[in-house]
Amino acid sequence: MDSWLNLLNEWDFRIPIGSVQFLGLNLFLVNEPAAVKHLLVDGVDSYPKHPFTLWILEPLIGRAIFSVNGIEWARQRRLMDQAFQVAQLRKVFPQMGGAVTAMLARLDASVAASAGVVTVEIDQEMTVVTADVIVRTILSRPLGAAEAREVFEAFVRYQRRAGQALMLRFLRLPEQWLQRYLGRHASTIRGWIQAAIGQRMAMGVSSDLLQALIEAEDPETGSGFSEEELLDQVCFLFLAGHETSASALGMATYLLSQFPDAQQRLLQEVAVILEARPALGGNPLDPLTFDDLRQLPYGSAIFNETLRLYPPVSFFIREAAQDSELVDRRCPMRSLVTISPWVIQRHEHHWSDPDGFRPERFLADTASPQEKQWAKDAFLPFGLGPRKCPGAAFALQEALLVLAELVRRYELLPDLGHQPDLVARLTLRSRNGVRVRLRNRY
């Protein structure tokens, strides 16, 4: 048992709330939108992140923003929001563009080496490009091929062990023993990031996310991140910034290969931008620009529909800080409360054709009023409320750039017989990879 998805049954996709006692722990699964809002938006203090979150991630990200609570979290969030404001999307666009150009060069080389059509392990390629984007954005330099291999292997091992450790924790195995089991792989990643920060600092001042994190100053306390905190945040941002986006982009490309009509419509959307270029004094062959990406509503709808069906963070866990009421149940203090985008976004009561791929439900001019409401009430791939992901706009920009540049250059074809075998650990990934075939359009 290494995936949370294996614990679900059909019934979970029909009920507003479920509860069960498991090895002496009260477990809740909350699906009802009003209750989910109550938990995530108004209940940051009454339903803080579950201690398991800190415990499972601490060897890797220390006490970074994602897993801490209360004033410790609030201060970090103020600093993080400030850093994100400084490192704006327009400013980081060239770094994203550099990583995407490098990805296209790698893919071009494989397509050229195999007579125009090639089968690609696209989730691996998406892991490389998204990690390259985040390294360039934080540290102002590309990710080298050899270091990428070493770090990804350590991440895969950490993810696998973290899933197992969580299950073993339920069985009451000693916490410290399990953390040591995780620590070995975490130290490879932390050691690499620490060295990379050192090298980057030696370069002096730069206009990257690291600089924005270093310079962030809490208006309430006047303090900034300490050296240790900075390392924790960069470790988390590296994890958050590539694992989630790689998961989403792997599944988005898979879906485009399975649904040629959606792919064609995205291609049309990109073609309209390219055709207008000469009149504006531009060259149709140039890479897409920051402003071009604002003209891809169907591309955004594809990304949203991918996040609905395959949310990279497929469950969040919180702890009830005191006795409370949830929907129609008494929720005792210390209960473990789960909110699952995977379940809510495929729930029969919130979505029509819940398992179908239909990007149109996210388009302003084609979505029904009911669908617009569901998109507000029952769509939370980035979470909700004060702890909502501050990287959502970054992720959308990156996804649009990758997908638009891919379909513009290649036809994405299915690899017949291959179906991803999904597993939910820290993020949603496929046990047997994600494969598509690429055919050159030129």
Ligand code: HEM
């Ligand atoms: C498709 C891509 C992404 C998805 C689906 C995603 C999803 C999430 C979710 C669900 C949470 C909140 C979880 C909870 O409430 O328990 C979160 C938090 C966070 N994410 Fe993302 N994320 C993505 C990309 C990114 C990127 C690219 C960055 C940074 C560059 C980022 C930075 C963060 C940070 C700093 C937090 C912690 C917020 C806090 O606790 O206050 N994420 N993300």
